[in-house]
Amino acid sequence: MKAQQHTQTGQTESAISVQGLVKRYGEVLALDDFDLQVRQGEIFGLLGPNGSGKSTAINCILALIEYDSGSVRVFDKSMRSNSYDLKRRIGIVPQNVAVIDELNVQENVDYFCSLYVPQKQTRRELVDEAIEFVGLEEFRKYRPKKLSGGLLRRLNIACGIAHKPELLFLDEPTVAVDPQSRNAILEGIKRLNANGSTIVYTSHYMEEVEQICDRILIMDHGRHLALGTSDELKQMVGAGERIRIETMDLSEQGLRIIRDMDCVIDVEYDGTLLQVQCKRGDHNLLDVLDAINRSGATAGHVTSQLPTLNDVFLELTGKALRD
Template sequence: MASETNANAQTIQAAQTTVPAVHVSQLVKRYGDMVALDYFDLDVQQGEIFGLLGPNGSGKTTAINCILALLTYDKGTIRVFGEPMTPTSYALKRRIGIVPQNVAVFNELTVTENIDYFCSLYVPKKADRAPLVEEAIEFAGLQDFRKFRPGKLSGGLLRRLNIACGIAHKPDLIFFDEPTVAVDPQSRNAILEGIQKLNKAGATVIYTSHYMEEVEQICDRILIMDHGRHLALGTADELKAMIDTGERITIETLDLTDETLAAVRALAFVIEASYDGRELDVRCRRGEHNLVDLIGVLRTSGANIGHLTSRPPSLNDVFLELTGKALRD
């Protein structure tokens, strides 16, 4: 695992000596009086899986649609593989694949016909498409469902078909927008492994998701945005190191009094403490003796202590501190 991580880091470092896959500078997009993108910056290096995160209404979709030249914008610069991106940049658009959040396939067509149709938007000759369609079917694990129509597929298989339609033409840059929404764990794992396989084959990936564990699992770097602005950028570990939030401590106790809970909340390192009658949940600032000091307060009060867990800050903690809300809000 470490050798793979090092190899991927070296690949990204090498890519940084070339032009970025996507370069967005000082992008402004307004809808009347509302500012959707507020001098937004973004650089995605060739060869990386890049996570783009933000709560609903943060500007993610607007930014992506501007990058794809599906929206006009008021100010700023967008370049894809070093070239200006415009509505008529057809050569650039052939190098891009899009897997939208909402499944976009034709119910009247079979699996094979759907993939062939979307591939035909980029590859006009059927003889050239045939091997690409076959490869996409095998990549998505749809060999046994070639003649099925979408209505006969499970949610997970439908998501796989959506991906196959978006990547059949072998794009160099792929946008994945919430590709694992409402799928079973097995299909989710298959989708994530497929994205990593595409990346290892040379594709640059821009990935959005509301599942933090997915982002942490597959993304090389992550950008957090809100209110149309770039808030923070780095690896998952780098982002966690940027915030004041430290560990989260959970302690089973059945006899915590209001006075003891108030004493816990009064501790200097406590950001937030809640008690549901069974578990005390404490979000802490960074500190070396948080757990010892917390247990000391509980013991002094005579509260019984059961199972105890302490975990380091998560990406959701980063999100909460930077944006004031959880990602799913």
């Protein structure tokens, strides 16, 4: 994990501090005593099903909407709708691409940068850096409609980072892009973080979150459910490894033996592939293989998969990830 910014007392400085946030839309409670702490220098994953309150929380942090009670501090200052000094230090890359079709790549980045940086000479250098950073040098004169989906996403990012924000919100930045573009975007996010930006990252792609996020918060119904590193979150769930074994001669008696094992949660067998969901344990795979051998069956190809972040998500929220 990268080094994070620390105070003289050795404590990590806070980029965002949200305490007891409550937001209602009529009878709907969108945020229910919601807490959030983001440290300076980290990539922080904010996860939840659609309707969980993620967007509401972000909009409250950015002072784009009012909330009923609680507090929001950014860089240890109260965040208000007129906190322009704080807002200049923040960048936003929305899920829906927000660029101007009538402007080309360079003009788009310059326009959004001008919202923060009025000096033309300074802005020219920042625009060039942002375009180079996302790899759009060859497309400077292209208008958005001529760009592929991946290039358009990169332009969206360039518009949000040109003013070099200290705090950056990235909302689903890799939706519907090809694997090459996704990899380029994720590598760019890690470089932004290495260059000093604190990043709040939302995504429905769990493998991305595991790859780049230092800590992850899972929320639902406007509440904080769980917080930790990817490994720490996986320790919170009861499920252990998922074992798959090719075997074509497993008898009903052998199947009963496996189902009755203390470590086994669930078993599926279609005549060729045995799938066993286990509790957490140190030697589940050896125990299942031993049971197969004792039943007289033959084991072929074997795989064992440890719990994933998606398993944690499903156990905590009971909901599949949805776009």
